[in-house]
Amino acid sequence: MGVAEDVCEYCLECTVKTGCPGLNVAETLHGPKITTDESNCVNDGACARVKACPSFEKVTIRRRAPVLRPALPDASRLIAPKPVAFDDLFRVYVAGIGGMGIGASTAVMVRAAQKEGYFVQFCDKKGIAIRNGGVYSHVTFSKKEQVLSPIIPYGKADLLIGIDLLEAVRGLDPDYNLRVASADHTACVVNTAKNPTILSLMGVDDFKVSYLEETLQRFTRKEEYWGADISRISQKWLGNVIYDNTLMLGVAFQRGLLPLSLESLLGAFHESFGGAARENNLKAFALGRDLVVHPENYGEELPQSLASFLDEKEGALRKSHGRSLASRYRRRMDEAFVKIPMEDKERKQLALCFYELIHYENLAFANSYLDRILSFASRDSAAQGHAATRIAIESLYRVLAIKDEVWVSHLLTSPEKYARDAKRYGIDPSRGDRIEYEHYNRPHFDVLGMKFEFDLNSKDWMLKLMRHAKFLRKLLWNWHAREKDFRDWFVHLMDQFRPRNAADYERWLKVMALPQDVRGYRDVRYPKMEAAKAKASELLEVLRGSGDDRFAGLAVDSKKK
Ligand code: SF4
Numbered sequence: 001m002g003v004a005e006d007v008c009e010y011c012l013e014c015t016v017k018t019g020c021p022g023l024n025v026a027e028t029l030h031g032p033k034i035t036t037d038e039s040n041c042v043n044d045g046a047c048a049r050v051k052a053c054p055s056f057e058k059v060t061i062r063r064r065a066p067v068l069r070p071a072l073p074d075a076s077r078l079i080a081p082k083p084v085a086f087d088d089l090f091r092v093y094v095a096g097i098g099g100m101g102i103g104a105s106t107a108v109m110v111r112a113a114q115k116e117g118y119f120v121q122f123c124d125k126k127g128i129a130i131r132n133g134g135v136y137s138h139v140t141f142s143k144k145e146q147v148l149s150p151i152i153p154y155g156k157a158d159l160l161i162g163i164d165l166l167e168a169v170r171g172l173d174p175d176y177n178l179r180v181a182s183a184d185h186t187a188c189v190v191n192t193a194k195n196p197t198i199l200s201l202m203g204v205d206d207f208k209v210s211y212l213e214e215t216l217q218r219f220t221r222k223e224e225y226w227g228a229d230i231s232r233i234s235q236k237w238l239g240n241v242i243y244d245n246t247l248m249l250g251v252a253f254q255r256g257l258l259p260l261s262l263e264s265l266l267g268a269f270h271e272s273f274g275g276a277a278r279e280n281n282l283k284a285f286a287l288g289r290d291l292v293v294h295p296e297n298y299g300e301e302l303p304q305s306l307a308s309f310l311d312e313k314e315g316a317l318r319k320s321h322g323r324s325l326a327s328r329y330r331r332r333m334d335e336a337f338v339k340i341p342m343e344d345k346e347r348k349q350l351a352l353c354f355y356e357l358i359h360y361e362n363l364a365f366a367n368s369y370l371d372r373i374l375s376f377a378s379r380d381s382a383a384q385g386h387a388a389t390r391i392a393i394e395s396l397y398r399v400l401a402i403k404d405e406v407w408v409s410h411l412l413t414s415p416e417k418y419a420r421d422a423k424r425y426g427i428d429p430s431r432g433d434r435i436e437y438e439h440y441n442r443p444h445f446d447v448l449g450m451k452f453e454f455d456l457n458s459k460d461w462m463l464k465l466m467r468h469a470k471f472l473r474k475l476l477w478n479w480h481a482r483e484k485d486f487r488d489w490f491v492h493l494m495d496q497f498r499p500r501n502a503a504d505y506e507r508w509l510k511v512m513a514l515p516q517d518v519r520g521y522r523d524v525r526y527p528k529m530e531a532a533k534a535k536a537s538e539l540l541e542v543l544r545g546s547g548d549d550r551f552a553g554l555a556v557d558s559k560k561k
Contacts, residue, residue: 001041001048002059002421002437005033006411007403011520013052015201020046023201029349030394031516039241040099048440051455053521054408057439061425064432070237075286078293081256083116084158086141090259091152093180094137094245095171096163097195098126101245104272104281105161106137108249111268112260113141123150134167136178141259155182159257160220162190163230163244166197169212172219187224188216189252191244193231226255226292233291233298234284243284250288306344306351313355316415325363329355332370340377346390353397359410360401361470369400372494379498384505388512392494395515399487403521404473404480405443409466412439439463444522446478486529490515493536507539 001022010032015023022041025032034055036047048056084090092109096102103124113120118141125136138152157180162168168190171180181188192209199205217225230248231241238247246269252258253265265285273281291298304312310333318326333351342350350373357366373396377389401407411417427433437460444453456462472479494512499505514532518525 001036001043001045002057003034003036003047003055004057004412004417004439005035005055005420006030006414006417007053007055007408008033008035009053009055009403009519009521009525010034011052011524012201012203013520013524014047014050014056015198015203017050017052018046019198019202021198021201023047025196025201029345029352039235051440051442052524054412054439054441057412057437059421059425060436060438061427062434062436067239067426068428068431069239069426072237072283073286073290073294073297075282075289078254078286078289080262081254083259083261084256086143086158086259088143089148090141090159091157091180092137092139092141092159092161092258093152093157093171094139094161094163095167096135096245097167098133098135099242100135100163101242102135102137102163105163105245105249106139107272108246108265108268109139109258109260111271112264113139115264115267116141116260118142118259119145121148121150134164134170136167136171138180152180154179155185157181157186159252160186160188160190160216161248161252162188162216163248164195165190165192165209165212165216165227166195166207169215172215181220183219183221186220187255187257188220188226189248189255189257190216190225190227191230191248192227193229193241193244195231224255224257226251228291228295228298229300230288232300233287237287238280238284243280243287246281246284247288247291250285250290251292252288253285254289254292304348306347309348310351313351317355317358321358321363325358328363329358332367336370336374339374340386340389341382342386342390346393350393353393353401356401357397359414360407361473365400369396372396372491376494376497381499381505388497388499388505388508391509391512391516395490395512396494398515398518399483399490402480402483402487404483405441405445406467406469406472408441409463412437413460413463413467436460446476446481449478482526482529486515486518486533489533507542511536511539 003023005026005028012034014020014034022037024035024037026035045058094102094105103126106122106124110120110122120139120141122137122139125134138150140148140150140152142148157171160168160171160181162171168188170176171178173179180186190213192213194209197205200207213227216227230244230251234241234243234247249265253260253262258265266282269278269282269285310330314326314330317329333347333354336350337347340350354366354370357369360366373389373393376392377386380386380389421427421435425435427435439458441456441458442453443456444451497508499508514536518528518532520528
């Protein structure tokens with residue numbers, strides 16, 4: 001299952017109704033969007049059956065040859081460190097969530113420790129399948145046979161391996177009996193990939209990776225802290241995040257944090273896995289080792305620069321609309337960048353909104369958007385860093401680009417979407433790869449006062465026909481009437497923007513952001529539109545009461561304007 005991120009409104013109906021851990025969150029220039037986690041999705045189709053939106057699609061990929069992945073390191077060239085020395089006991093705590101292979105990494109460590117001649121005690125706590133529950137392992141190596149608790153005493157772990165960042169931090173929590181790590185005792189190796197919890201997917205909770213990393217650094221041995229987005233590396237080099245666990249064993253080993261020799265560990269891998277699993281886990285272990293020795297080979301991809309982004313959009317417009325329109329696009333962007341001081345990310349956002357509105361209707365429509373933004377900016381405050389304009393760029397775009405069936409069809413079949421999918425799924429047509437889609441749509445039409453709504457499993461060719469049917473917007477005058485009414489209301493509101501003091505300005509910032517809370521399709525969206533209008537009314541009440549006659553008639557219904 002895939003989610004078309006341009007079509008997703010981030011209303012969270014799918015995550016709330018399914019609680020599916022195969023869903024994830026991706027950051028885009030239009031804000032966060034839901035995506036599917038390729039490693040965790042089990043393709044049961046529950047997200048699409050919610051019928052909340054047309055974002056979900058079944059993706060079928062046919063290949064003639066395996067996906068080309070970056071070359072794996074040659075493990076024989078890596079020099080193995082000496083096992084870490086210890087006096088009597090050495091304790092390792094492994095933290096993660098169900099499905100991450102905590103038990104498998106424990107099995108490898110326990111078998112390797114027995115080969116070293118240690119006496120081993122361990123305790124695994126199992127979670128509910130995939131991400132619904134925390135899983136941990138306590139492993140204690142002892143040089144002599146003795147009676148030991150299988151649980152690591154308070155703050156006494158020598159090594160914390162956090163395959164999940166959040167669960168690693170729980171290992172520091174003094175409110176529970178699992179406070180195993182401490183600043184004077186514990187070295188830490190952690191995967192900094194953000195795995196959303198069910199509550200954070202539902203939008204009722206959230207956490208910051210940077211805060212959790214700082215916490216780990218404060219409460220473990222700072223000089224022995226090591227963190228990286230292991231899941232990104234595992235996905236890119238090995239095609240799946242299920243190897244995070246053994247990749248991290250490789251990191252811990254190569255940093256000299258385990259009292260285990262390479263020979264014992266390799267022997268333990270052979271005993272713990274068979275067939276392809278053995279081969280892949282050994283590759284992951286070598287990859288983790290190489291990551292410690294050559295971190296420069298595994299850097300993050302840099303975000304696309306503004307210049308390259310604009311070149312790309314101009315080039316796309318040249319293909320779709322001709323040279324003249326493409327140059328006008330670029331000239332209008334240059335004009336806007338001079339008039340509105342913004343950071344590159346915000347400039348890219350404006351350039352994307354303008355570009356998409358050309359596709360939504362035409363250049364005249366996109367120009368009317370940009371003219372409104374420039375007029376708004378001329379009334380905005382330089383002292384406030386044009387904060388209201390920077391919010392209005394996205395808000396005005398959202399109310400103008402109504403996600404009707406024509407626009408959704410475009411977004412589901414745009415060249416940008418195909419290019420993104422090709423990169424995501426590793427599609428290379430020159431090697432014989434083919435990708436096919438089945439989209440789960442529920443079109444709705446109002447014809448002569450009658451409403452038609454039906455389920456449609458559409459193919460790309462159908463949507464490619466539909467995306468050209470812009471004439472329907474004029475023909476079916478009542479089509480998406482409530483969204484149009486909301487659009488007109490907000491456009492009128494923007495025209496009233498003339499804050500007189502800092503308190504007014506603060507109020508306007510909140511008003512300008514309101515359309516960004518209006519998310520979702522049809523029945524999910526309508527109550528949010530009414531709530532936004534009511535909130536704006538409440539925020540602007542003060543201005544109405546101040547005798548400012550611009551607001552005298554600004555009631556909830558835009559028709560009264
Ligand atoms: S639009 Fe809402 S229901 Fe659809 S994928 Fe996005 S968050 Fe989920």
